[in-house]
Amino acid sequence: MNIWTYILKRLLLMILVLFGVACIVFFIAHVIPADPISAMLGGNAPDDVIKRVEAQLGYDQPLIIQFYNFISGAIVGDFGLSLRTNNPVMQDINNYFPATLELTIFAILISTILGIVLGVLSAVHRNKMIDHFSRIFSIIGVSMPVFWTGLLLLLLFYYRLDWLPAAGRLEFFTLPPDHITGMYLVDSLLTGNWEVFKDALRHIILPAFCLGFLATASIARTTRASMLDVLKQEYITTAKAKGLKKKVVINRHALRNSLIPTITIIGLTFGSLLEGAVLTETVFSWPGLGRYITQGLLFLDYNSVMGGTLYIAFVYSIANLVVDILYAVLDPRMRT
Amino acid sequence: MSETTTKPKTGWFHLMKPYFEDMKHSLYLWRRNKLAIVGSIIIAAFLFIAIFAPLLTPYKPDIQNLSEKLLAPSSQHPFGTDQFGRDILCRILYGSRIAIQIVLIVTIISGFIGISIGVTAGYFGGIIDEILMRITDMFLAFPRLVLAMAFAAMLGPNLTNMIIAISLVNWTPYARISRAEALRVKGQPYIESIRSMGASNFRIMFSHVLPMTISPVLVQLTLRMGTIIITAAGLGFLGLGAQPPSPEWGVMVSDGRSYLIDQWWVSTFPGLAIAIVVLGFNLLGDGIRDMMDPRLRR
Numbered sequence A: 001m002n003i004w005t006y007i008l009k010r011l012l013l014m015i016l017v018l019f020g021v022a023c024i025v026f027f028i029a030h031v032i033p034a035d036p037i038s039a040m041l042g043g044n045a046p047d048d049v050i051k052r053v054e055a056q057l058g059y060d061q062p063l064i065i066q067f068y069n070f071i072s073g074a075i076v077g078d079f080g081l082s083l084r085t086n087n088p089v090m091q092d093i094n095n096y097f098p099a100t101l102e103l104t105i106f107a108i109l110i111s112t113i114l115g116i117v118l119g120v121l122s123a124v125h126r127n128k129m130i131d132h133f134s135r136i137f138s139i140i141g142v143s144m145p146v147f148w149t150g151l152l153l154l155l156l157f158y159y160r161l162d163w164l165p166a167a168g169r170l171e172f173f174t175l176p177p178d179h180i181t182g183m184y185l186v187d188s189l190l191t192g193n194w195e196v197f198k199d200a201l202r203h204i205i206l207p208a209f210c211l212g213f214l215a216t217a218s219i220a221r222t223t224r225a226s227m228l229d230v231l232k233q234e235y236i237t238t239a240k241a242k243g244l245k246k247k248v249v250i251n252r253h254a255l256r257n258s259l260i261p262t263i264t265i266i267g268l269t270f271g272s273l274l275e276g277a278v279l280t281e282t283v284f285s286w287p288g289l290g291r292y293i294t295q296g297l298l299f300l301d302y303n304s305v306m307g308g309t310l311y312i313a314f315v316y317s318i319a320n321l322v323v324d325i326l327y328a329v330l331d332p333r334m335r336t
Numbered sequence B: 001m002s003e004t005t006t007k008p009k010t011g012w013f014h015l016m017k018p019y020f021e022d023m024k025h026s027l028y029l030w031r032r033n034k035l036a037i038v039g040s041i042i043i044a045a046f047l048f049i050a051i052f053a054p055l056l057t058p059y060k061p062d063i064q065n066l067s068e069k070l071l072a073p074s075s076q077h078p079f080g081t082d083q084f085g086r087d088i089l090c091r092i093l094y095g096s097r098i099a100i101q102i103v104l105i106v107t108i109i110s111g112f113i114g115i116s117i118g119v120t121a122g123y124f125g126g127i128i129d130e131i132l133m134r135i136t137d138m139f140l141a142f143p144r145l146v147l148a149m150a151f152a153a154m155l156g157p158n159l160t161n162m163i164i165a166i167s168l169v170n171w172t173p174y175a176r177i178s179r180a181e182a183l184r185v186k187g188q189p190y191i192e193s194i195r196s197m198g199a200s201n202f203r204i205m206f207s208h209v210l211p212m213t214i215s216p217v218l219v220q221l222t223l224r225m226g227t228i229i230i231t232a233a234g235l236g237f238l239g240l241g242a243q244p245p246s247p248e249w250g251v252m253v254s255d256g257r258s259y260l261i262d263q264w265w266v267s268t269f270p271g272l273a274i275a276i277v278v279l280g281f282n283l284l285g286d287g288i289r290d291m292m293d294p295r296l297r298r
Helices: A003-031 A036-041 A047-057 A063-075 A089-124 A129-143 A146-160 A184-190 A194-231 A234-241 A246-283 A289-298 A302-330 B002-006 B012-032 B034-056 B088-124 B126-140 B144-155 B159-170 B172-186 B189-196 B201-223 B225-238 B249-259 B265-292
Strands: none
Touching (some): A003 B144, A089 A129, A089 A302, A146 B225, A246 B225, B088 B126, B088 B172, B088 B265, B172 B201, B225 B249, B249 B265
16 A cells, blocks of 8 residues: 555544544533533532523533534634633643643653663673663563652652752743743743753653653663564674674664664653653643643533543544554555 | 273363363463562462451551551551551551452453453454444543543542443453454354354354453453553542542552651552552563463463
8 A cells, every 4th residue: 555545544544533532522521420510510509600601611502512512613623711720721721731742752752762771781781680670670660650650759859859849840930931832941942041941951850750761661671672683683693793893783783773663662652651641740740731631620620621631632643643654654564 | 001091081180181281381381480470479468468458457447546647657557657647557458458349340341341342343344343443443542541530530539430430441452352353263164164053143252252262351451450550549649539538549649748748658658559569460460471472382
C-alpha cells in the first residue's frame, strides 16, 4: 500500500474513533449522573435556581438535542463555560495545556537520555553490576505509584535538602514570560529572559523526573534488548575484526541500528505520560490540564470535564497516529 | 519384570500423566526463575495478610485515639500513627483486604467483558468484528486513568463505583488478545469438523474456541494485576475512589500529604505497601509469561 493511502486511511479511522470518543464522553457526563443539577448544587437548592441552571446548561432539552449541541460545539472547539472558573472551557484548556505539554516533553527528554544510557550500558556490560542495577531500577520503576514517587522526591529535595522548589511553574514573584507557546522554558528562551528560564527549569526538574521515571524503565529495557540483538550481528563482528575501537563499534555501528524499537517505545510512552501527568500535576501543584480535569471532576464542573477529557483523548489519538505513521515509514511491512 | 512395565495402564493416573509431567516442568521452570519466586513469596504474604489481618494487629483500623496522634514509629506502633491516632501498620494490614478485593473483582469483570467481546469479534469476523474492534479503539483512545476518573466521578466516588470504573476501562487488552487467539483457532480443521456435525455457533464459541484462547488471556490477566492496584490507588489518592476513613492505600498516602514535612511516615508506609505488592504482581506476572512462552519451555 502506498504510504499516503495508509495515512489517509488512518486519518479517516481516527475521525471515526474520535466521534465515538465524543459519544463516550457525552454518555459519561449526561447519561450516567441520575440528577446532575442537584448533585452540582447540593441537595436542597430552590426549584427556580435548579430550573435556571438547567436552562443555562441546556439540561432541560431532550438528550438528542443536547448531544447535537455538544457535538456541533466540539467540532469548533466550543465546550461552553466552565462553572468553576467562569471562562470558556477552550480558553482554560489553552491556558493549562501548554503546562502539561511542557512537563511531558521534558519528562520524555529526561527519560530518553537516562533510558538509552542505562540500556546501552547494561547491554554492553551484560550480566555485570551495571546490568543488574539497571534491571532492578527498571522493575522498581514500574512498580512505584507515580504519586508516591513524587511525594518521596518532595520530601528529599524540597523539605530535607531544600535544593528545588515544591510547587507551581515559577516562584510567586516571578512574572511569566511573554506568551508565545505557553511553555515557559521555550518562551523565556525565545525572549532571552534568562532569570525566568532558570526559575522555570528549577521548577520543572522534580515533576519531570517523577513523571519520566516510569518511562525510563521501559526505554532502558527496550534499548538493552535491541542493542543485544544488534551486537550479535555479523557486521559488528566484522567491525571488531577490523580492529576498530570498542567505543567506535558501539557508538557508530551498533547504537544507531538499535534505536528503531526505542523510538517506537518513546512514542508509545507519551500516552502513559499523559496519564501520569494527572497524578504528577496534583502532587506538584502543576497548573496543567490533568489537574484542571481532576478539579473539574471533584467540583462536578461538567463542561470542563467534557471539554478537557475530549481534548486529552484528541491529543492522545494524534500521538498514537504519529507513532503509527512513523512505524509505517520505517517499516513497510506495517502498512497493511 | 518386563511384562508388568509393558502392560497397558488404564488408571486415572496414567491418563493424567502428561498433565503431571507438564506441571512438573512448569514447577521446574518456576524454581529456576529467582525473581518469580520472590514475586510468589510477596503475593503469598499479601494473601496471608489479607486473610488474617485482624489476628496480626491488636488495633482496629478505624478507631480514633487522639491522645496518640502523629506518633513516630516505635515498638508500640512500628509504622507510627496518623492524624487521628490510628495505627498505620494496622490500617495497611486491613488495606490489603481492600486491595485484593479490587484486584479480584476488576480482573473478573474486565476479563469477562474482554473475553466475550474478543472471542465474539474473532469468531464471527466481518462486520461484527469491525464494529466491536472500533468500539475497543474508542476506549483505547483515552489515557486509561483519565477515563476511569471520569467514570468514577460521575458514578459518584466510592469503592464500588471505583471498581466498576476500572473494570470499564481495563478490558481492552484482553479483548485484543482473545480476538487474535480466536482468529487463529477458528481456522483449525477441528472447528470445521465440529461445525459440519451441526454444532451451533454459540456452542462452538464457548466449548471449542474459548478454551483454546484462554491461556494467553490468563497470562495477561496476571500481568495487569499490578496495574489495577496502581490505578485504584491513584483514584483513591485523587479523591475519586475509596473515601476516608477507608484504609485504602491510595487514600492513606493522600491523607499524609499535609503532614509530609514533620510526619513523613504517614504517607511513606502506605506507598511502600503499594510498591511492594505491585512489585510482587509484576515479578510473578513476568515469571508466568516466561513459563508460558513456548520458546523458553524447551
